[in-house]
Amino acid sequence: MGPGPISADPRVLRAMSAALVGQYDPAMTGYMNEVMELYRGVFKTQNEQTLLIDGTSRAGIEAALVSLVEPGQKVLVPIFGRFGYLLKEIAGRIGADVVVREKEWGQVFTPAEIESAIREEKPHLLALVQGDTSTTMNQPLEEIGALCAAHGVLFYTDATASLGGNDFRADEWGIDAATAGLQKCLGGPSGSAPITLSDQAVDVIRSRRHVEEGIDDGSTGQGVRIASNYFDLSQILDYWGPARLNHHTEATSMLYGARECARLLLAEGMDNAVARHALHGRAMAEGLKGLGLTLFGDTAHKMNNVVAVHIPDGINGDAARAAMLNDYGIEIGTSFGPLHGKVWRIGTMGYNARKDAVMLTLAALEQVLRTGGVTVPASGGVQAALEVYGA
Numbered sequence: 001m002g003p004g005p006i007s008a009d010p011r012v013l014r015a016m017s018a019a020l021v022g023q024y025d026p027a028m029t030g031y032m033n034e035v036m037e038l039y040r041g042v043f044k045t046q047n048e049q050t051l052l053i054d055g056t057s058r059a060g061i062e063a064a065l066v067s068l069v070e071p072g073q074k075v076l077v078p079i080f081g082r083f084g085y086l087l088k089e090i091a092g093r094i095g096a097d098v099v100v101r102e103k104e105w106g107q108v109f110t111p112a113e114i115e116s117a118i119r120e121e122k123p124h125l126l127a128l129v130q131g132d133t134s135t136t137m138n139q140p141l142e143e144i145g146a147l148c149a150a151h152g153v154l155f156y157t158d159a160t161a162s163l164g165g166n167d168f169r170a171d172e173w174g175i176d177a178a179t180a181g182l183q184k185c186l187g188g189p190s191g192s193a194p195i196t197l198s199d200q201a202v203d204v205i206r207s208r209r210h211v212e213e214g215i216d217d218g219s220t221g222q223g224v225r226i227a228s229n230y231f232d233l234s235q236i237l238d239y240w241g242p243a244r245l246n247h248h249t250e251a252t253s254m255l256y257g258a259r260e261c262a263r264l265l266l267a268e269g270m271d272n273a274v275a276r277h278a279l280h281g282r283a284m285a286e287g288l289k290g291l292g293l294t295l296f297g298d299t300a301h302k303m304n305n306v307v308a309v310h311i312p313d314g315i316n317g318d319a320a321r322a323a324m325l326n327d328y329g330i331e332i333g334t335s336f337g338p339l340h341g342k343v344w345r346i347g348t349m350g351y352n353a354r355k356d357a358v359m360l361t362l363a364a365l366e367q368v369l370r371t372g373g374v375t376v377p378a379s380g381g382v383q384a385a386l387e388v389y390g391a
Helices: 010-016 026-043 057-068 082-094 111-121 144-150 199-206 233-240 252-268 270-290 317-328 355-371 380-390
Strands: 049-054 074-079 097-102 125-129 154-158 177-179 192-197 306-310 343-347
Touching: 010 252, 026 049, 026 192, 026 252, 049 057, 049 233, 049 252, 057 082, 057 125, 057 154, 057 177, 057 192, 057 199, 057 233, 074 082, 074 111, 082 097, 082 125, 097 111, 111 125, 111 144, 125 144, 144 154, 154 199, 192 199, 192 252, 199 233, 252 270, 270 306, 270 355, 270 380, 317 343, 317 355, 355 380
Parallel strands: 074 097, 074 125, 125 154, 154 177
Antiparallel strands: 049 192, 177 192, 306 343
């Protein structure tokens, strides 16, 4: 019940146990095409180039940035938590001219602040996290795509922690590239990174397509060759497309798992999945307040699927987390940087966005707090959560 990874849905794990199929088996081509269509539904997009990067969510981030940004091009990164710093680092390693704007942890950026930075810096690409689990904040994206389009800026967002549990509309919001991971709201294990790319992003990527040594495929890329082989989206797009370029050996079991994650979400309905995360996230937040704990940050912009609370005075935060794990088999998280040792982060995401998981977590935490000498209101957290469910 931390900020991820979460307990994978048993149906996803079962799907991953199916027999392996090689990437050139006609059945695998069918599976890959089905995965592309399923994730168009998850991202709410018509983008043809919607597929999987074999690797954890960070692999998706790196593939997007290394393929969209040439050395020396300017990248603007608004940072409001740890994972904004990750985007900054990856873009810097690529050789981009990285400029940042920073917010106090627990806050988000307004569209006006981002537009002002775009006007001042004139970047090639804006790289912005949607949901940052280090702070539990959910950055509004609805107006950002239009701002980027008006200024000729590519718009990439990292939706690793938010996709599936918070509203996300790639086409409606004008997002050029977005990546995610399975291990949060999608309800699977880490190891596969869904990605979607707009036509404009694909044009940039294909302009950097160069002939691979030993393969004469007619490529005449004019842009700087993508520095990574494994994360070269110009080749990966051909691997997933009709050309079926021999780029790498598909991670078959992860594809099965990613396929089942998307299938389950679409069967539930994306809006229903977001509403489920909102309900159980609200019950958890109210339950924590019922335990006498104080929520962290701008709660009006909190993600549905994770909440941070200040660790009460007089209790050892790490010892309490250890007691939750050792005595009750429930994992909750600490945080990073300026919040390390100051807050706990508790998730309700994916398969764990369920009433029983919320109630058990609150009941166990109440006992740990009482044992640690914290005075807990008589009504407790369970009753506060029940009132949410009753409403």
